[in-house]
Amino acid sequence: MREPVKQRIIKLLIGASIIFVAVLIIIFNLRDNLIYFYSPTDLVEINLNNNQEIRVGGLVADNSLKYEENSSIYRFVITDEKNIINVEYRGILPNLFAENKGVVVEGIYSGANNIIANKVLAKHDENYMPPEVIDALQKEGKWQGE
């Protein structure tokens, strides 16, 4: 009943190479679409290419939220109490967005400490703090929670 050994080996090799190529394509694709998270201090310390898609988290700095009526753009500053990054966002801010509260934004790093956000994430629970933000604040020793 069994097929000849040679035939089985050929089948196996073809199968293995298809799987190898597929996995390679998938992994490269994954690498191209990873969005890294940085704190404002990370951004100062590393040299990031412009136009890269990133996430930044921290606290919304006091008195930093401004709204430009004619272009409907929000501007605010995210801080980890050591460094800052300026955010530009065209859209609707989440209900729980507030100064001195945690926030994570996703968008394009446009150099010179600016990010053009396409998503602003503030969680639905008032007491919830995004884990990334806690991390970022802990690194700078500014975390006051548990």
Added chain:
Amino acid sequence: MARRVSELLSYLGIVSLCICLLVSLAQIKIFYLKSNVNYINYFNLSLIQFVSCLLSFLILIYIFITSDFNFSLVYQNSHTEKPMIYKLSGSWGNHEGSLLMWILILTIFNFMFALMSKVNIRLTETTVGVQSFLILGFLLFLLFTSNPFSLLSESPNEGLGLNPILQDPFLAIHPPILYLGYVGFSLIFSLAIAGLLLNNIDKNWASIAKKWTLSAWVLLTAGIGLGSYWAYNELGWGGYWFWDPVENASLMPWLAGTALIHCVSILEKRNTLQSWTVLLSILTFALSLIGTFLVRSGILNSVHAFASDPSRGLFILAFLLIVLIASLFIFARKGPFLDKEIKYHLLSRETGILVNNWLFLTVLFIVFLGTVYPIFTDIVLNENITVGPKYYIFSITPIIFLFIFAMIITPFLNWSTNNYKILIQKIYKPTLLSVMLIFSISLYFDKLSITEISLLILSSILIMANLNSNILFKNNSFYLTSNIGRALTHAGFALLIISIIANASYAKEKITQAKVDDKIIVGNYDFIFSSISQEKEKNYHKIIANFEMQQHSGTLKKLSPEIRFYNNPPTITSETSIARMLFRDIYIVMNVPENQEFINVRIHIKPFMNFIWVSILMMMIGGLFSISYRIKNS
């Protein structure tokens, strides 16, 4: 007095769980001893398991309905001002309650299986034994780490409330349905292990397994669909699928389960691929457990993030490992000797279904990698990353091509032999018709890319070929073939692809601010912001913005998105307002910035949304047709 009642209820709840635990132990013993047990024995025991779990679950519901704040669980998750339906859903909206529900469903499937499959008593009894092992594991978890009936030393007057975002009718029924799906696959797992232990994986095994796999599949599909519907209505982002880890957690068992349905068919018809079927059964249930682990452990950072507890995640992980290692050990000892090799032509239905299985596994790998990789980098490299949705879209789109292609061809192929002539005869008309149809449509809608056009053509062929050959018109009346279930499911999948493409390509969005009497123009529609008002409801107050949607100066519909300010716990949510029309949804969300005279509005025009829901429904109905056909014929 009330305190005494609570103590009694708490006691009763725990005792009935303990009874269930003891009976489960007895069930496991049955398949160890291999004594000459008869049908009555394990059937009665499974009935006791079910009834005792049900009793304890009913107590849970009772204490939530009556807002008995002596119980710490009720105190933390409920509030007297909450509407009744959310008091009810609050009972399974938390970790302890959902775990109890998970166990209840395990016992339901256990009992149903004992009730319905009386043919092969040895197999049934062993399956019930394996299933009881799972019940036992979860019961230990519940009793030792998450007792739902623990009492507070002093009874507070008021509870803390339920997260308002969870106060949605669809979310209330979503977890039970999703769990029914997840846990449904536990039964296939038990059946597979029982079959392995008895060296009894054959055609008969497959025809039992197929029914149960289909049932679990329909429920899981419904669960995923409801979750997506909730996200669309409630999250206010205009999307229905975000490739979010929690969503992926439910998609992974679905992918494996769908592959399993197809592979069981080969086993049933051709009596081959035994070990592969068993492996897929194990994989599907393992993915259900992984899904639960990912969602409940809080390891994921998700838009759906629930309050969660890492130590509980650890238990599920440990349980998952035990289940996996034990089942793979049994598989390694028994599995390889099960296979019966058969010969089949390269262009036969076997090949088609095997291709399908490989494609499912590839998609599964893609989703798994995207979901798990960020966890890996977080723990091992201490790097915090997210996987963008583009990864999934770019990786999966080419596979969708192959999928639809295989789905068009395979049902018209014969088992084992090649008969391409019938294939060509069956699909040449749908192909010609689809090409003409889609080309003429694409002349009118100029935005479509080549990829989209070719996907649309393939999907259209799939729908036409399926419906054409399974809904027959003879003697002035319609007949459905016995394959109508498969045809509907496959056509539903094609419709889903068409709807997703139309939805993505022709969606319009406008974000702007508005004052009363302003007019916003999006596409062919005008939106007049006519007024703003406030209202007070039972457990929240709300600001309502009233819009009139007009086309050619005639008012079509009124839309009124809201902002809700909940009291307990104090939370603000945006309620979308959606006008559902046949070919498009109009979707408005707003919020009210502080100290401004305007409101922020986002208006989406989302084409083909209804068809997305209809296509999921079609897939489910197809599954139900298949199940009913099988029950009728057995």
